[in-house]
Amino acid sequence: MTKQSKSLTDEIYDEFHRLLKNSNEFDDDILEKLNVLIKKGDMRKSQQVVTILKESTKVEK
C-alpha cells in the first residue's frame, strides 16, 4: 500500500470547502450540499450548481 489514503481530488475539494466556509458567503447547509455534489462528481453538471446557488439565495431572502 502506498501512503496515500486521500486522493488528490479529495484534497482539492476539502480545501475548496474550507475556503468557501471562510468566505462566509454560504451557510452550512448549502456548504454541505455543495460538498455532497462535488464528492458525487455531480459538480460537472452546471445545472445542479445553479440549483444549489438559487437555493442559497432563497435562504438569504
Add this chain to the structure above:
Amino acid sequence: MKIIELEIYNMRGIRDILLAPKEQNLVVWGPNGSGKSGVVDAVDFLLTGKITRLTGEGSKGVSLNKHGPHIDCKPEEAIVRAKIKLPNLSEPIEIKRCMGNPSRLECDKAVLHHLEPIMALAKQGQHVLTRREILRYITSEGGSRAQEIQSLLNISEVEDIRKSLVKVQNDFGKEFQSAKMNLDKAKSSINATIQNTSFSDEALLIAINKSRAVFGAFPLIHSTSSDLKNSIKLPTAVKSERSVNTTLFQNDIDNLRSILLGKNQDEIATYDKELKVLLETLKLNPELQKAVSQQQLVMLGKNLIVEDDTICPLCDAPWSIGELSKHLNAKLVSSQTAEKYQSQIQNLSDKLRNRINFILSSLPKVIAITETVELDAELVALRDWKVNLSILSSALSPVTEKYLELHCTSDSICSLFAPVDLLEISNKILNTVRSKFPEATPEQTAWDLLTKLEENLKVLESAKAELQIVSRLNQKAHILLDKFQQARDSTLQNLYDEIRSKFEDLYKEIHGSDESDFEARLEPRGASLDLEVSFYGRGKHPPHALHSEGHQDSMGLCLYLALAENLTKGLIELVILDDVVMSVDSEHRRELCKLLTKNFPHRQFFITTHDKTWATQLKTEKVVNSKGSIEFSNWSVETGPQIGNESGLWEKIEKDLANNDIPSAAAKLRRGSEQFFSEVCDALHASVRYKLNGRWELGDLMPAAISKYKTHLKSAKVAAQTWGNQDDVKSLSETESVLGQITARTDSENWAVNASVHYNNWANLGTKDFRPVLEAIQDLHGAFICSSCHNVLYVTTVGVNLDSLKCGCGKVNWNLKTKPKT
C-alpha cells in the same frame, strides 16, 4: 494488486505462454519483434478490456476485435488469465478476460467488489510508463506536461468542474444583463404612465400622491404597489372595474404624439445618424469590426482559460506557454478602440431603445381601444407601426449591422418611430373615443391612474427583486469559481513541491556521481506546469535544452516514480516500464537498478527491454531474481516467441531427455549457458572479445568467465596470504581445485553444445551420450553460484580497484585487496 501468474493465449504476437512472477519483479527481454509488447498488451487487456496501443492517434482502421487476437485466431480464442494478489485479501484470486467478450471480466463474484476500484483505476493507465509518456513529461510544453501529469494524477475531473463553474458564472452574467433590461422596461412603462421622460422615484411619488390627494388620502413616503391604494375609500361614483378613461387615453395619445415633437425628432435623427456613422466605420474597417464582434468571444475565452493555458478552450488549437493568454490580451488591447466604439454604440442604441419602450408602453392600449371603436384603417396603421417598432427594437438588441440593413434615411427612421400621419390618425381616434365614452371624472382618472401605476409598480418591484437575486447569484458564482481555482492551485502547488523534492532525490541517486548539485523547478503557472533543471551550476534550463537523451530518459522515469506514491492509491502495486531506458548508459542503469530496489521494495515492476545488458543488470543487481528474467526469442508468426529462462532450464532439458529429444536438450543447454555466462562475465568483469553484432556465443563467454574467475581466486589467495588469513587461503585452494576438476570435465565435453554441432548429429545419439555433457556443464554453472543464496558471484570495486569477490547473501566474501606494505 500484484501478479502471481499470467497466462496468455493467442493474443497479438503470442500463442501460448505462462509467466509466474509470484508477486516479484519481472523482466521480459529479447530483440525487437520478439513479442515482448504482447505481455504489456495482455496485462492492459486483462485489467481494462482494451489495448491502449490500438487506440488513439494513428489508430484509424485498427480495432481490438480484428488486431487484438493473434493474426490466425478468432477473438474467442484470445484469452488472458491471471492469478493475482489483492491488498485486502489474504488468498489469491483468479481473473480472466476473453476478446470474444472484452467487457466481461471473469472472476469469483464474491470478490468483484474488491476488483472494481482496481479495474476503474487501471483504465486510467497509471501503472504503465512507456517512452512516449517520458517524452511527454520531459520534452513537451508546460501545458501538455500539466495535462499529462494531471491526467496521470486523475484530476481531469477537477478541470471539468472548473469549466462547469465558468459556465455557471457566464450564465448568471447573461441573466444579470437581461434582468437589467427588464428593469429599464419597467421604468419606461412608469414613465409613460406619469408622462415623464426619465425615471425618478420622486416624480413617481409625486404622481401617486397627487392621485391619492383626490381621495383625501395621506401622502405616501415610499412608492410601493401594496400601499398605493392604502386607506382610499372608493367613492360610489368611481368604477373599480377597468373601462375607457378618456383622460388617461388622452395621456397615451400624448405619449405617442410626443415622438413628433421637434426636440424628440431631432434627438432621434441625431442618435440614428451617429449610430449609423459608427456602424458604417466598423463596416469599412474589417479589423475593427472583427475586434468588436470578437470582443465578447475574447472575453469569454479569457474567462475560460487561466494564464498560460496551452490549449484553446474553444477550438483545441495548441499554443506555447503563455502565448494564448498573451494573444488574447493583445486582442483585448488592440480592441480598446473597438471597445470605445462599442460603448458609444451601446449608449446610442440604449437611448433609441428607451424611446421605443416608451411608445410601446402606450401603443398596445391605444390599439386595443381603436379596435373597440372599430376604426379599421387607423387600426392597421397602428399595428404596422407596432411591427416597425419591433423590427427596430430587434435591430437594436444588440445593435449590429442589421440596423444599417433597415435602409432608412434619417427621415424614414423618424417615420419608423412615428407614422407620418400620426397626428391625423391620433386625432381621429381621440375624437371617436371622446364621442363614444363619457369624459372621466377627476376621481375616476385618479383611481384609474393609481390602478395602472399599481400594475406598473408590481412589474418594477418584480424586476428589481429579480435583479437583486441575479446580482447576488452572479456574485456567488464568481466566489465559487474563484475559491475553486484557489483550492486547485494551492493543493497542486503543495503536491508539485513534494514531487520536485522526490524527483531531485531520485535523479541524484542515478546521476549523483556527476550531478550531485542537481536541482529542479517544477512550478504550476495557470494550467501549465513548468519544469526546469539545473545544468552543472549554469542555471536552470528546460530538461531537453542541454541534457542528453539518456539524462532525459532518467528524468522522465524519476518524475514518474516521484509521482508514483500519488498514483494507483495502493490498489495497484504493479508498475509496467515498457522499454523506458533505451538511451540510458550501462553505468547509470546500474544505479537505476539500485534505486528501484531501495526506494520501491513494495512495488512489482514488469520491465520490457530489447537490451540484453540491461536485462542482465536487472538480474545481477537483484531487481529480478533468476526466475524473473524471461528471454523472448525466435519469434515466428505461427509459434509466437520462444521463451527461455534459466530457472526452468534443467527441468526443461530433463523433459527433453525423457522424450529422447536430444537435439532440443542440446540447443536449450547451449542457449541457457550462453545466457548464464554472459551474466557471469558481467558480474566478474571478464574480458570478452568485442563483436560488432553483439552476439556472443558460448565459446566466447565460457572460457572468459572461467579464466577471470581463476584470476580472482588467485588474487584472493594472494590477498589472504598478505593478511595472514590461513583459513581463507585453505578454502580458496579447495575452491581452485574443485574448479579445476570441473573445467577439465567441461573441456572434454563442451563440444557437444558447440553451435557448429549440427542438429542432426544428435539424432543418432541417445540420453546416455548426452548425460555426461549435461552434468559437466551443470556443475560448471554451480561453480559460479553461491550454494546458499543461489546468486551469481560478482566482484565489487572501490574506484577503479577491485575490492572483493562476493555473493548476494555474504556467504562468499573474498577480499581481493592485499595488505599495504608498511
